[in-house]
Amino acid sequence: MSGFNKIINSYEDAMDGLVDGMTIISGGFGLCGIPENLIKEIKRKGTKDLTVASNNCGTDKHGLGLLLSDHQVKKVIASYVGENALFEKQMMSGEIEVDLTPQGTLAEKMRAGGAGIPAFYTPAGYGTPVGDGKEVREFNGRKYILEEALQGDFSIAKAWKADSHGNLIFRRTARNFNPMAITAGKISVVEVEEIVEVGDLDPDQIHLPGIYVDRLIKGTFEKNIEQRTVRNT
């Protein structure tokens, strides 16, 4: 079974091969379901000039924000900047290039990147700055823009449970961009909360098959919350 054992024992090994100038596709939404420890390892390595595709860029203190504060990032492909002052500042000042991409388009570009679909048409962004310079085409009387697939040298993601073959189960909204991000990286690295025995997961209930996972590592997670909202009743 050695050929299918994806388990890596150190974060250093997990991110082995990442070098300056590479493109990373990351799962996570805000701070939910982010590959916390893989991001910290990239910070530790100090890899520079990275292009990062991720819905958000974390916060000033957590997640991908850690890479911004160390000036490791050259370009960000994201849908949302709000609530991340450092990201907004580096974007406004021109220090980093930002490709603002509608959230659904970003998810679909990652899916397409993993699915052998080089490009697709979407209505999102037609007639807006997102559509500038992109082909517009009409289907059934409606206008759409052409969006190309996104692929990365690495993808980094977080799942809940895995078996050693890399079969993955995500938990609640920590799923978000993680499944697609994993499929779109040449080398995909996934950290999980728990590794179970091969055969313990119901084949019908695996969210992402192990074929997409190159490296798997078990971590412990802070799971920071951006907006802790509660009710009293």
Next chain:
Amino acid sequence: MSGFNKIINSYEDAMDGLVDGMTIISGGFGLCGIPENLIKEIKRKGTKDLTVASNNCGTDKHGLGLLLSDHQVKKVIASYVGENALFEKQMMSGEIEVDLTPQGTLAEKMRAGGAGIPAFYTPAGYGTPVGDGKEVREFNGRKYILEEALQGDFSIAKAWKADSHGNLIFRRTARNFNPMAITAGKISVVEVEEIVEVGDLDPDQIHLPGIYVDRLIKGTFEKNIEQRTVRNT
């Protein structure tokens, strides 16, 4: 909760509104995971001039083959004809028009139809008769053809378990085309083996959310097997 109760009590009501000339998208692969009873109801209704999109057309005796034998079908969009003599005969004689579509393209066309993607590029079929008349475009030095989304007036499908809201779980390879077929129909009708209480299904383990299901009916199934292969050891 009345607004979310999708349960229909008779097959007649389940297919209400289907009229001559409509397009039906069907789930199923061979005879596996096919909406057996919905097909029988269409046969009973005698609706004519149907366009049917489905990977196969069943066999001469089962599944969509039943609609071929009653000459209810005008056009078939499918990837595979083999092992269905009647289908091959009606195709060869020109009685029915057949749009042979690669299996992955067919699945993706259904997904696109449900997902608001009007068209996408795929390498499958480039340089073959499937690509005839379709736009060819190069991305990163490779050639692809443009394929358009598929939508139907009705979609018919089979799942394993559901709750009354139409949240669905499929079983084993009976999943096949069913999830995408359901999303691509203006009216989607799903038959299932079991209906459980709302709240009984784990939110993480629902294969297709109830938002896609308009009508839900509990049936009993023959589950015919095309190639019963066994080993002795």
Next chain:
Amino acid sequence: MALTREQLAQRVAQEFKDGYYINLGIGIPTLAANYIPKGIDVVLQSENGILGMGPFPRDEEVDADIINAGKQTVTLIEGASVFSSADSFAMIRGGHVDLTILGAFEVDCQGNIASYMIPGKLIKGMGGAMDLVSGAENIIVTMTHASKDGVSKLLSNCTLPLTGKECIKRVLTDLALLDIEGGRFILRERAPGVSVDEIVKLTAGELEVTGDVPEMIFEI
């Protein structure tokens, strides 16, 4: 009197129908979940991947893995499902959500909407808004009718970068409920105590006013 945030939420919730799947944007739209009319059931979609979003959790229920599109901790109702962002936006873009409610900086009488950036000043990002406005048939924009300085936000042509082109058909402001048809705003309802004249004055885009314009009705 201009509507309060709570009243805006209350009025927009009157548009809910039994069996609707609804996506509520951040801010006022989210508040509408507190005013679902009696006797009807709706299911809330959150574009980060929930169908069946519930209220905020009790303190002891808080789960970092369950958040909404505004990154707030939430709960799941019975019958909820959770899915990936690609699946969530397939649902949205595919037109399966019955009603979408979101905020805006500006709308115009062509149905254009601007909501994601103010060049040189503010870059929020569009998040899922561009997908939402392009995917939904039925969209209500909730916003203030004019700035504090009395500058109209209901324009002939949006001045800010667009979130979506020719996609908005209904706007609820703190002063009025308006439809957008044939290149103009059509005044449907007034906020209680707000005059037609006041609305006309604060609407920069072409505005049609026909007959008596009723006041909004709020149940007590």
Next chain:
Amino acid sequence: MALTREQLAQRVAQEFKDGYYINLGIGIPTLAANYIPKGIDVVLQSENGILGMGPFPRDEEVDADIINAGKQTVTLIEGASVFSSADSFAMIRGGHVDLTILGAFEVDCQGNIASYMIPGKLIKGMGGAMDLVSGAENIIVTMTHASKDGVSKLLSNCTLPLTGKECIKRVLTDLALLDIEGGRFILRERAPGVSVDEIVKLTAGELEVTGDVPEMIFEI
């Protein structure tokens, strides 16, 4: 001697490597699962939606809901996963499968393959073959070298409608193992007891033969 079906399956299985995810087409390719070399593990993909396909079931294990792409009843191995056809072909088209083995009516020295219909005679349909040949980097076609009448199936140009264009790089026939490079077949191995001359005679497309061509080796 031309290889038997079993020998074809056995030789093609020698191409398997530890950790390979493999899609086996209907017929001879499926038989290769019986000859996985000792000491290595492979996982079989079935394009109707299985990763981790197992052997045929015992009589009492037969499950109508578990079939392979050939509609045969099969089993799932430990660690298997099941998914939709869209997800299965995303996997295939996206190049995630390490090795694809399928049959053909004809191949030519441009790497074209024809396998799904004979106009006027036979319409099988392409099933997943067009997606498979367009998605995989690593494809082996298994076929007979020539018809029973001695008509070559390894051509300069396929005569039948194509399943894929310029996508085949390796062909295993009952007579030989050949690569396709630079617009010609390159003879790599001979079936035991089959002469180079015989292969040359039955190969219509341009064929390069360099040096001694070794015989295939079969473990006992």
